[in-house]
Amino acid sequence: MWDEQKLKDLKDLRRDWEEKCLKPALEARPERMERFLTDIGAEIERVYTPLDLQQTNFDYRGDLGFPGQFPFTRGTTPTLYRGALWIMRAYSGFGDPQTSNERYKKLIEWGVDEIVIAVDLPTQVGYDSDHFMAKGEVGKVGVAIDTLRDMEILFEGIPLNKLKRVSMLGNSFSPIALSLFIALGERQGLKPSDFVVDLQNDILKEYVARGTYIFPIRPAVRVTTDVIGYCSKYAQHWYPSTLCANHINAAGAGSTKATAFAIANGVCYINSLLERGYQIDEIAPLFSIFSDERADFFVAICNLRATRRVWAKIMRERFKAQDPRSMALKITAYSHGGETLLEPINNIVRITLAALAYVLGGVQFLYNASHDEVLGTPTENAAKISVRTQQILAHELGITNTVDPLGGSYFIESLTTQIEKQIYEEFLKVDGMGGAIAAIEKGYYHSVITEGANRRQREFDKGERVAIGVNKYGTESGIPFGAFQIDPTIEQKQIERLNQVKKERNQRTVKETLEYVHKVAEGDGNLVPPVLEAVRAYATIGEICGVLRGVFGEYQAREYFFV
Amino acid sequence: MDGHEVGARVVAKSLADAGMEVIYTGLRQTPEMIVRTAIEEDVDVIGISILSGSHMTFFPEILRLLGKYEAEDIHFIAGGIIPAEDIPVLKQMGVKEIFPPETPTSKIVNFVKNLIE
Secondary structure: OHHHHHHHHHEEEHHHHHHHHHHHHHHHHOOOOOEEOOOOEEEOOOOOHHHHHHHHHOOOHHHHOOOOOOOOOOOOOOHHHHHHOEEEEEEEEEEEEHHHHHHHHHHHHHHOOOEOOOOOHHHOOOOOOOHHHEEEEEEEEEEEOOHHHHHHHHHOOHHHHOOOOOEEEOOOHHHHHHHHHHHHHOOOOOOHHHOOOOEEOOOOOHHHHOOOOOOOHHHHHHHHHHHHHHHHHHHOOOEOEEEEEHHHHHHHHHHHHHHHHHHHHHHEEEHHHHHHHOHHHHHHHHHEEOOOOOHHHHHHHHHHHHHHHHHHHHHHHHHOOOOOOOOOOOEEEEEEEOOOOOOOOHHHHHHHHHHHHHOOOOOOOEEEEOOOOOOOOOHHHHHHHHHHHHHHHOOOOOOOOOOOOOOOOOOHHHHHHHHHHHHHHHHHHHOOOOOOOHHHHHHHHHHHHHHHHHHHHHHHHHHOOOEOOOOOOOOOOOOOOOOOOOOOOOHHHHHHHHHHHHHHHHHHHHHHHHHHHHHHHHHOOHHHHHHHHHOOOOOOOHHHHHHHHHHHHHOOOOOEEEO | OOOOHHHHHHHHHHHHOOOOEEEEEEOOOOOHHHHHHHHHHOOOEEEEEOOOOOHHHHHHHHHHHHHHHOOOOEEEEEEOOOOOOHHHHHHHHOEEEOOOOOOOOHHHHHHHHHHOO
């Protein structure tokens, strides 16, 4: 690919430019900063040329190839957005199921493709709305779900196949989340083949970021992989596990390390499934990744390209995958990160640019934060703007007309290769410790996250990490008014409905199905079939998790520590 | 119950760096557990970060328990996503200060120093 003579000429040309053009310019005016650094530690150069590509032995065929082909740097499909746009998601849910149902109908009217049910914290950690730990939390940060009845109300008038995908945020209770969708589909006369479910179901990151764990790590990995295994047999077109770099980066790890950890977590699930007799090409296509980079527009783009390349190589080389679908990693992203509480309307700009970066990187599933999310649950108007932002990017500006529009840029390709190297080296480091579980138990993920979080705060305090309107050009002080209020009477109403459902259901079936859950949990069978039976019988999330808690125990985070 | 604990951990670290002894209780604590720990460890200040919107249940309960156990000398400060509308109400109840996101850690450190001097 590289012509020696041309490279030599280029080097001469560069030297000439440095002396005659650059040097006097720098003497007249030094650059704004000595070094231009990114959150991932990579230093950005003044200008990139073919010499940078040559340095990394850039090879079109090996590093890029064509879209839809190994190593999938340029995209997962040959036509990308010319064929089908990314799936526009909305993360939504608050209060009780009726309130959220009304918002969902509006989201669908505005044109979203997928609804991701935001559930409240008690639901996420397997407590019913009447549990003492749930006090004050019911219907906050998400809708309260106790039984299948709540799902029926939530999707009243919304057949699951009306959307391109449906999803629920849940990691530690994923067999229940999966079963709630299957059972709701049955109520609506739909088979799993008629609609598409997508779950987060990535439990390992909960122990280092986000914190909605229930069980100790090893049984929790079994719970996660049971769901993946079940889908590989009965719903191959579903997305039962989304490996989350997002939360690990948000907590402080930085996007490349977070990506490496997310991939290492995925490799842990894959190994566990292979040990149980699954084949790589029946499980690998079921994974997708939730990428994240908030601090640098170009790193965000290159991170997506590099992530696909790393995954493709690991699947092909380490796991000997044959099916291209095992290697073509689909990516989810959430446009958010730098939003500020002061002058929150500016967040529309920040969210738009984050979304643009992910689109330029070839994302499959995208959702946008709302500009007022820093104040609380998004208002209807803000939620609508965030949907419209995606639609404008998709339809108005020609952004989607060609595949991988930045491919071939000296800068983009150099940075992609650099990030790929960082991700892969960090992945190998975790691998060398014995894999994801060992790295978590040794406290390695945690130390990386803590170090990064403290570094970011230091940079913010020193003004090196700029937030316009906050630590630079700030004019406002005081928190803006107008946060969305959740009806405080919802907790009581939800508890009343829960009691009503408990009264009306067939108690014997509930008891029998919970015993079935208990029996399977004690053995090594797949948990989804018994949990599905219990969900159909209107057993509550708290009851099912209670049975599993009894068998698996609960994860004990250190009670408290001295800093 | 909220697992988004970056802010709480960063604040804990800054206070420790400023020479204070910090006990981080971690997630999934009820008001009862927090107040009991505070009394057992004989702390000067309780600091709580809540992002989930449950502050109007939690904070008054903490204050009530501090009263119940005759531990009103323990100061109570908070942070997280607290709507502007709620701040004067909470301060009226006895929360000493509420630090929203984007607060420089030095401001929190100084406030705590003044509080306990």
